[in-house]
Amino acid sequence: MRTTAIMTRIFREMFRDKRTVALLFVAPLFILTLMYFFFNGEATDPKLGVVNVDESLIEILEEQDFQIEVYEQADRATVVSDNLDGMLEMKDGTYSLILQNSDPSSAKTLRLKVNQAIAAQMQTKLAGQLGINLNLTEIDIDTDYVYGDSESGYFEILGPILIGFFVFFFVFLIAGINLLKERTSGTLERIMTTPVRRWEFLTAYLAGYGVFAVIQTLIVVIYSVTVLDIVLEGSIWHVILINLLLALVALTIGTLLSTFASSEFQMVQFIPVVVIPQILFVGIIPLEWMAGWLQVLAKFMPVHYAANALKEVMYKGEGLSAISGDLLALSIFAVVFIILNLLSLRRYRRV
Amino acid sequence: MSISIKVDKVSKSFGKKQVLKDISLEIEEGKIYGFIGPSGAGKTTLVRLIVGMDRPDSGTITVLNKQVPSMEILPEIGYMAQSDALYNDLTGEENLKFFASLYKLNKKQQKERIEYAASLVNLNSDLKRRVSVYSGGMKRRLSLAIALIQDPKILILDEPTVGIDPELRVGVWQELKRLRDEAGKTILVTTHVMDEAEKCDYIGMVRDGSLITKGTPKQLKEFYQAGNLDEVFFKAGREFQ
Numbered sequence: 261m262r263t264t265a266i267m268t269r270i271f272r273e274m275f276r277d278k279r280t281v282a283l284l285f286v287a288p289l290f291i292l293t294l295m296y297f298f299f300n301g302e303a304t305d306p307k308l309g310v311v312n313v314d315e316s317l318i319e320i321l322e323e324q325d326f327q328i329e330v331y332e333q334a335d336r337a338t339v340v341s342d343n344l345d346g347m348l349e350m351k352d353g354t355y356s357l358i359l360q361n362s363d364p365s366s367a368k369t370l371r372l373k374v375n376q377a378i379a380a381q382m383q384t385k386l387a388g389q390l391g392i393n394l395n396l397t398e399i400d401i402d403t404d405y406v407y408g409d410s411e412s413g414y415f416e417i418l419g420p421i422l423i424g425f426f427v428f429f430f431v432f433l434i435a436g437i438n439l440l441k442e443r444t445s446g447t448l449e450r451i452m453t454t455p456v457r458r459w460e461f462l463t464a465y466l467a468g469y470g471v472f473a474v475i476q477t478l479i480v481v482i483y484s485v486t487v488l489d490i491v492l493e494g495s496i497w498h499v500i501l502i503n504l505l506l507a508l509v510a511l512t513i514g515t516l517l518s519t520f521a522s523s524e525f526q527m528v529q530f531i532p533v534v535v536i537p538q539i540l541f542v543g544i545i546p547l548e549w550m551a552g553w554l555q556v557l558a559k560f561m562p563v564h565y566a567a568n569a570l571k572e573v574m575y576k577g578e579g580l581s582a583i584s585g586d587l588l589a590l591s592i593f594a595v596v597f598i599i600l601n602l603l604s605l606r607r608y609r610r611v
Numbered sequence: 612m613s614i615s616i617k618v619d620k621v622s623k624s625f626g627k628k629q630v631l632k633d634i635s636l637e638i639e640e641g642k643i644y645g646f647i648g649p650s651g652a653g654k655t656t657l658v659r660l661i662v663g664m665d666r667p668d669s670g671t672i673t674v675l676n677k678q679v680p681s682m683e684i685l686p687e688i689g690y691m692a693q694s695d696a697l698y699n700d701l702t703g704e705e706n707l708k709f710f711a712s713l714y715k716l717n718k719k720q721q722k723e724r725i726e727y728a729a730s731l732v733n734l735n736s737d738l739k740r741r742v743s744v745y746s747g748g749m750k751r752r753l754s755l756a757i758a759l760i761q762d763p764k765i766l767i768l769d770e771p772t773v774g775i776d777p778e779l780r781v782g783v784w785q786e787l788k789r790l791r792d793e794a795g796k797t798i799l800v801t802t803h804v805m806d807e808a809e810k811c812d813y814i815g816m817v818r819d820g821s822l823i824t825k826g827t828p829k830q831l832k833e834f835y836q837a838g839n840l841d842e843v844f845f846k847a848g849r850e851f852q
Contacts, residue, residue, distance in 0.1 A: 265709060265712035265713060266709075266713075268709075269709050272700075272705065273698060273701065276700040277700060445694070445697070445699075446694045449664065451713065452664065453685060453688065454686075454710065455682055455686050455713070455715075457682075609680065610666045611663060611681060611682050
């Protein structure tokens with residue numbers, strides 16, 4: 261009864277504040293869409309200058325989507341002035357390759373591709389000398405994918421991670437600031453002079469913001485699947501369950517930390533301390549690459565478990581059994597923080 | 612006359628600072644009792660202890676024969692804090708409805724109580740407006756209405772007239788007297804304005820956490836042979852040391 265009264269009030273206040281509603285429900289779609297275009301953009305064809313290179317090699321290179329510029333003579337200055345990604349020269353029977361290397365990782369790929377092209381050209385030449393008709397382009401390995409398909413991009417992994425992160429971030433911030441407002445305006449203290457029990461108060465907050473988290477999850481997932489074409493192999497109910505648990509953790513951390521903030525600005529100061537580190541541990545950087553102590557630290561990041569579970573469900577299509585460990589971890593976080601919240605509310609009323 | 616609130620040898624410290632020192636007093640049912648003293652004297656702390664928001668370090672407080680803090684006694688206390696604890700994004704009516712729904716009232720009682728409390732503070736015509744557009748005085752009146760919403764036996768009002776205009780101040784005091792006379796409420800107010808103290812039935816003067824003197828305004832003025840309560844406060848303070 262009292263719980264529903266407090267919930268009703270939370271809803272009413274929220275929907276009076278149109279900007280916060282927009283932040284909660286529209287901002288994630290905006291960021292997701294931007295991310296989608298960042299990671300799914302078509303790479304431009306590398307520009308390669310060639311000097312004194314055999315016609316057959318140029319053909320192979322062009323087949324590999326190189327943009328070829330033929331020069332009579334060229335040097336390092338040409339690479340800079342014509343903005344070439346690389347320059348391949350045949351001199352005294354050996355190849356030399358000058359790379360611009362302004363982006364080391366794409367330079368590496370370019371070198372690899374050039375090497376492959378040269379090797380391929382040599383093989384064809386050799387085969388021709390031996391009189392074998394070898395058509396290299398026809399060789400194609402039959403590839404099968406356990407998860408996803410040949411179209412799977414990085415965004416397929418990133419999408420589920422982001423969906424979890426949004427719920428965490430927005431619920432943390434909005435619930436934390438809302439409770440802070442109740443503290444500073446004195447309404448929390450005033451509520452505590454009524455016969456409301458502390459658990460009733462906290463339940464209202466959990467349920468109220470839980471509803472927002474579920475709506476946000478639905479909007480984000482439906483948008484991701486229908487508009488952005490993110491795969492959803494598993495059940496949407498499992499996605500909602502994961503996000504609901506994560507929202508409980510975010511809410512309880514937010515409300516607990518609001519105890520240590522005396523203004524909205526101080527609440528925002530928790531973002532770099534509490535929220536940003538979470539995103540480093542969600543699997544955008546594979547955990548196996550991290551130092552041992554960082555891997556231990558990841559165990560204390562709630563978003564890490566949620567992102568993992570979301571990836572299992574959305575990308576790999578796993579069911580409850582595969583994510584039970586993650587769900588358990590999230591539940592433990594939630595229970596611990598709920599207890600801490602109940603204790604912190606004691607200072608408003610000693611019964 | 613029965614005793615509504617009994618404070619017995621209560622002390623309270625925050626850290627090293629002792630805020631209340633050995634306070635004892637009794638408040639009779641159906642009277643207006645005023646805590647008078649300068650800001651920082653410990654009035655608010657004492658009021659918070661009586662409501663049950665905090666525990667005394669030593670001594671006991673009983674409200675309606677029940678030791679506080681107690682969940683049982685909370686519905687009998689209407690509390691109005693020093694700052695207006697209101698939801699600015701909601702209308703006056705929604706604020707009243709919210710606090711009403713935290714008490715055990717059915718729909719019909721709720722509606723009656725909201726109407727009664729709002730008319731008492733003359734806010735009926737502004738109930739549909741958001742609190743954010745209310746004037747300071749209107750907010751004070753709404754806070755008072757919220758304190759009355761569950762029809763409590765005891766009203767505890769922390770600086771009820773601070774920051775409101777003189778006309779309204781007179782109005783609030785008329786209202787408090789009416790609540791005492793017609794509804795038999797026990798009312799505890801804190802104030803640092805001496806001429807408001809004159810309007811109380813009993814006063815307790817608080818300074819630096821100690822109750823330096825108590826009695827009816829008339830008794831005090833006679834006892835200290837003072838023309839007004841300012842002088843009483845001055846003389847009582849000197850004697851107390």
